Amino acid sequence: MAYGLLINLDRCSGCDSCIVACKLENDLPLGHFYNKVIALGPTGTFPNVEKYWLPSQCQQCRNPQCVAVCPTGASYRDEKTGYVLIDREKCIGCRYCMYACPYGVREFNEEQGCVQKCTLCSQITADGSGVPACVHNCNCGARFFGDFDDPESDVCKEMAKYPPEAIHSLPDPGDSQPVTRYILSPKFASWKELV
Amino acid sequence: MEIQWPLVLFSLLAGTGGSLFAFVGLSEFLGGSSKVRDAGSIVAIALIVLGGCFSVLHLASPLHAISAVTNLLSFSGISIELMLLGANFVVMLAYILVRKRSNATTPVKVLAVLGIAFGLMLGFFCGHGYVIDAQPTWNSETLPLAYLGTSLACGAFLYGTIVALKGDEKEFGGKLGVFTLGAAVVGAIGLVAYVAFLGIDAASSQALVLWGGVVVLGIVATLVISGLGVFGGGKMPAIAVDVSGLVCAFVGGLAVRSLMWLCATGYIDLFSHTVPSVMMNI
Numbered sequence: 369m370a371y372g373l374l375i376n377l378d379r380c381s382g383c384d385s386c387i388v389a390c391k392l393e394n395d396l397p398l399g400h401f402y403n404k405v406i407a408l409g410p411t412g413t414f415p416n417v418e419k420y421w422l423p424s425q426c427q428q429c430r431n432p433q434c435v436a437v438c439p440t441g442a443s444y445r446d447e448k449t450g451y452v453l454i455d456r457e458k459c460i461g462c463r464y465c466m467y468a469c470p471y472g473v474r475e476f477n478e479e480q481g482c483v484q485k486c487t488l489c490s491q492i493t494a495d496g497s498g499v500p501a502c503v504h505n506c507n508c509g510a511r512f513f514g515d516f517d518d519p520e521s522d523v524c525k526e527m528a529k530y531p532p533e534a535i536h537s538l539p540d541p542g543d544s545q546p547v548t549r550y551i552l553s554p555k556f557a558s559w560k561e562l563v
Numbered sequence: 564m565e566i567q568w569p570l571v572l573f574s575l576l577a578g579t580g581g582s583l584f585a586f587v588g589l590s591e592f593l594g595g596s597s598k599v600r601d602a603g604s605i606v607a608i609a610l611i612v613l614g615g616c617f618s619v620l621h622l623a624s625p626l627h628a629i630s631a632v633t634n635l636l637s638f639s640g641i642s643i644e645l646m647l648l649g650a651n652f653v654v655m656l657a658y659i660l661v662r663k664r665s666n667a668t669t670p671v672k673v674l675a676v677l678g679i680a681f682g683l684m685l686g687f688f689c690g691h692g693y694v695i696d697a698q699p700t701w702n703s704e705t706l707p708l709a710y711l712g713t714s715l716a717c718g719a720f721l722y723g724t725i726v727a728l729k730g731d732e733k734e735f736g737g738k739l740g741v742f743t744l745g746a747a748v749v750g751a752i753g754l755v756a757y758v759a760f761l762g763i764d765a766a767s768s769q770a771l772v773l774w775g776g777v778v779v780l781g782i783v784a785t786l787v788i789s790g791l792g793v794f795g796g797g798k799m800p801a802i803a804v805d806v807s808g809l810v811c812a813f814v815g816g817l818a819v820r821s822l823m824w825l826c827a828t829g830y831i832d833l834f835s836h837t838v839p840s841v842m843m844n845i
Contacts, residue, residue, distance in 0.1 A: 404834060424834070433695065433697055437639050437640060437641075437692075440634045441637060460622050460623060460624075461627060462621065462631070462641060464640065464641060467697065468698075470696060470697040470831060471830070471831050471832075472832035472835060481623025481627075482623060541699075541830050542695070562831050563831060
């Protein structure tokens, strides 16, 4: 299994509700985040300008570099679900995983002395009954959660509505194989590779 | 990225200790004074212990180091550093004890060979753990080469300092200066290679660290001073050559490690941007 997020950027309005929902659900203190929304653009020359928002969080890689460098096994990928998680009891706060993450989506919690990141709200979703808070609270219906290996999952069904050229993932520098996918149709904006 | 001083000091001190012991091991084969070997071994073991103490200061709590030790077989960059730190400590301690309690030469020479190998590996692998795809400015084997080279130069000058204090002119068959110059050359090659990999534009963004620390002190001064030790005709006292060389090589080692942190950009550092949404410079 490879559970993860699909985010339809054709629908994302950049309202930041996903950030607020995540902070509330995961009780994140001021200044700490599991996800952020980045505005890309505007680019181009009037009247041909474009802009889109890129919600960003852990990409739930199939071959996570953060796991490879962790000296204690605190960072791990749950083989049953594909969730990339951190065992706080095992984390020693060396921050090596933060240096090794190609997307810079982990952060160090000084108070707890450990690294933290998006867990796909495993406290809600681990038993298969719910969806992450960011998905549930997305005002525009832009976020989907499910198993990318299951054609009947919400993510696969949504992706099936779009042509391949509208489906994107973040660049992968070291065979990390990020699971998260983004939908962005060329009629709205051209996908920016960021590197 | 912010300079992680505990890691900078760990890698340089432990690497210097390993390189110093490599010189002690070499003296077993090339000839040297027992007093120098004894003092060199003790200083080397003190340096890797001190380096190890600095490394745990990087953790959320120093006690967490125990967790890293109990997961040695993860073979992550940190576990390899820990293994080499332990291997160096054991070999150095065994070398000291065997020399004190036995006249047998074979075990000492075996330990000397192991010490040379492990000592050099420690300097290299303290930098190799940073060679990761997610950090484009670290992702080159020139980085561990710079780590090894600067550690080697520090170890060579430190050994020379101990010789100047406790030894005689016949150390390494009178060729110690040549070996020190060789170590300084390896250090300079490592520094030039890493700066070339970074690119002069990126490296120049930290002008004082690059030009003052890496180029002037780490490369030029270190080479000139080690050259004086060989070609100076003994006009400059050996202790002055080695201490000044050690200071310059050490600052060069600190500078290149600092440069590594200061020039780190991340592959795509998405969380470096604050909320609310910001525009990326594309």
